[in-house]
Amino acid sequence: MDMAGMEAAGVELIGLLRAAAPTMLTGAAYTLVFAMASMVGGLCLGFPLALLRMSRRRALRWPAALYVSVMRGTPLLVQIFVIYYGLPSIGIEFTPVVAGVLALSLNAGAYLSESLRGAIDSIGPGQWRASLSLxxxxxxxxxxVILPQALRVAVPSMSNTLISLIKDTSLVSVITMTELMLTTKEAIATTFRPLPLYLAAAALYWCMSLAFEALQGRLERKLGRAHRA
Structure with a gap:
């Protein structure tokens, strides 16, 4: 390809990305909202699960352990299908958004419970004895006493879960939940240019992940300074 051809191809590519940008950026915004909502839901589920997993009572500990094992041992895509396509067969129906956020929250809760449980267990028993003696x-x-210290330990793994949620939202496009991957497919359907648009979607996912990695590092430094003080 000569210089003129390369220049024309570049102009065409820029025009393609510029035309698809509003739709894809809207999808990226939805992706962030759904990921954050799922993270909150996962934390609301994960903390009680972590406490149940640490219980001395088998009747409480085993069901929580079974739930974590099932959610971590089965594909997220299967869980999405069960909630959106399977539950209506027994009279339970959800909209795509509710089904998607619910599936992501239930899955994230299992992983977050293990992160929180490990962080709480990392605090030595002397902290418990000292506090009880006071x-x-x-x-x-x-x-x-325990949770403020455990939070500092859990931040990296919890941040990893959030970054994973950002990428996992791409799976809910299979149930027509509007997010970055679905809007990218819609743009491809009108332009018939899959490669540059999929690469642009990948770049957007990467940028969102980088932003949260930066926030993670900042939060870790802040918690570290507070701990040393």
Whole structure:
């Protein structure tokens, strides 16, 4: 290809990306909203699961362990299909958005529970004994002494879960939930140029992941300074 041809191809590519940008950026915004909503839902589920996994009662510990094992041992795509396509057969129906966020939240909750459980277990038993000797009960010790320290330990793995959620939202496009991958497919359907648009979608996912990696590093440094102080 001569210089003129390369220049024409470049102009065409820029025009293609410029035309697809509004749709894809809207999809990226939805991706961030859904990932954050799923992270909140996962934390709301993961913390109680972590406490149940640490319980001395088998009747509480085993069901929580079974749930974590099932959610971590089965593909997220299968879980999405079960919730969106399977549950209507027994009279339970969800919109694509609710089904997608629910599936992501249930899956993330299993991983976050293990992150939180490991972080809590990393705090030495001396912290518990010292707090109890000062008159704090079990729940006060957990809330005011153990969890603030465990949070600092759990931040990297929790951030990894959030970054994974950003990428996993691409799976919910199979149930027509509007996010970055679905809007990219819609742009491809009108332009018939899959390679540059898929590469642009990959770049957007990467940029979102980089942004949260930067936030993770900043939060770790802040928590580290607070701990040293």
């Amino acid at each position: 008159g704090l009960n079990h729940w006060q010790t957990l809330a005011y």
